[in-house]
Amino acid sequence: MTQTATAPPTFLERLTGRRHAVRTSKDVVVLHGVTKRYPNGRVALRDVDLVVPEGDFVFLVGPSGAGKSTLMRLLIRDELASKGHVVVDGNDLSHLRRSDVPRIRRKIGVVFQDFKLLPRKTVRENVAFALEVTGTKRALVGPAVDRVLALVGLTGQANQLPNQLSGGEQQRTAIARALVHDPRLIIADEPTGNLDPVISWELIQLLLRINELGVTILMATHDAEVVTALRKRVVALEDGRVIRDETGATYHQAD
Numbered sequence: 001m002t003q004t005a006t007a008p009p010t011f012l013e014r015l016t017g018r019r020h021a022v023r024t025s026k027d028v029v030v031l032h033g034v035t036k037r038y039p040n041g042r043v044a045l046r047d048v049d050l051v052v053p054e055g056d057f058v059f060l061v062g063p064s065g066a067g068k069s070t071l072m073r074l075l076i077r078d079e080l081a082s083k084g085h086v087v088v089d090g091n092d093l094s095h096l097r098r099s100d101v102p103r104i105r106r107k108i109g110v111v112f113q114d115f116k117l118l119p120r121k122t123v124r125e126n127v128a129f130a131l132e133v134t135g136t137k138r139a140l141v142g143p144a145v146d147r148v149l150a151l152v153g154l155t156g157q158a159n160q161l162p163n164q165l166s167g168g169e170q171q172r173t174a175i176a177r178a179l180v181h182d183p184r185l186i187i188a189d190e191p192t193g194n195l196d197p198v199i200s201w202e203l204i205q206l207l208l209r210i211n212e213l214g215v216t217i218l219m220a221t222h223d224a225e226v227v228t229a230l231r232k233r234v235v236a237l238e239d240g241r242v243i244r245d246e247t248g249a250t251y252h253q254a255d
């Protein structure tokens with residue numbers, strides 16, 4: 001079977017303009033009736049339904065303890081749902097074979113508040129490492145790393161160590177690392193939580209550009225100003241329930 005003619009373009013193809021972006025109507029994330037009860041009895045999600053179509057930019061908001069990080073942990077199969085279905089790019093995570101987990105994980109780029117970079121590796125090595133551990137051919141690693149570093153504006157810092165970078169540059173390194181696998185989805189858990197407002201805005205602009213290239217983005221945040229300014233889709237959790245799911249929305253519910 002020849003796949004080359006009909007397969008959707010990869011992120012790197014869209015990035016380099018070698019093929020035109022194709023929007024499909026596929027849903028990247030589907031949560032259906034999802035409840036998460038932790039072993040200590042704490043219920044973090046209650047009967048959550050959520051559908052995120054490809055290309056969406058979704059802000060996940062809600063007070064501390066509402067269940068935002070738990071929802072993201074279910075998507076990367078860090079935790080399993082106690083009830084209901086979590087489906088990523090058509091794969092039901094509760095019925096996944098162990099051997100399929102790495103393949104699904106590579107569809108999702110993850111960005112955390114605290115960057116989680118390897119301190120003894122340079123920017124370039126941090127990003128390359130993400131590919132090397134999955135057995136990517138050596139000849140492909142260099143060009144892929146160069147492209148994502150250019151996208152996030154870190155070509156000039158490629159040989160610096162994380163402690164030689166500003167907070168914003170560290171977070172952009174983390175985004176480059178998340179992108180290098182050509183993910184369908186980026187999940188960002190309070191990515192601007194440790195950044196000052198100006199740098200936060202730069203990071204958000206970068207995520208918007210990545211989204212324009214066709215990558216679906218789900219971002220948990222407490223930043224009311226950013227959410228309200230952008231009028232994207234807002235999914236609000238409270239005590240584990242979705243209490244609002246609105247497009248073109250503000251951080252707080254409009255009356």
Ligand SMILES: Nc1ncnc2c1ncn2[C@@H]1O[C@H](COP(=O)(O)OP(=O)(O)OP(=O)(O)O)[C@@H](O)[C@H]1O
Pocket residue numbers: 038039040042043044062063064065066067068069070071
């Ligand atoms: N591993 C765990 N074991 C038991 N309870 C947990 C665990 N992780 C989270 N919880 C609980 O689940 C609930 C939801 O937590 P979660 O971290 O998902 O909230 P959050 O919305 O991300 O909050 P924040 O805005 O503070 O990051 C909280 O009551 C929390 O105490």
Ligand SMILES: [Mg+2]
Pocket residue numbers: 068069070189
């Ligand atoms: Mg959290």
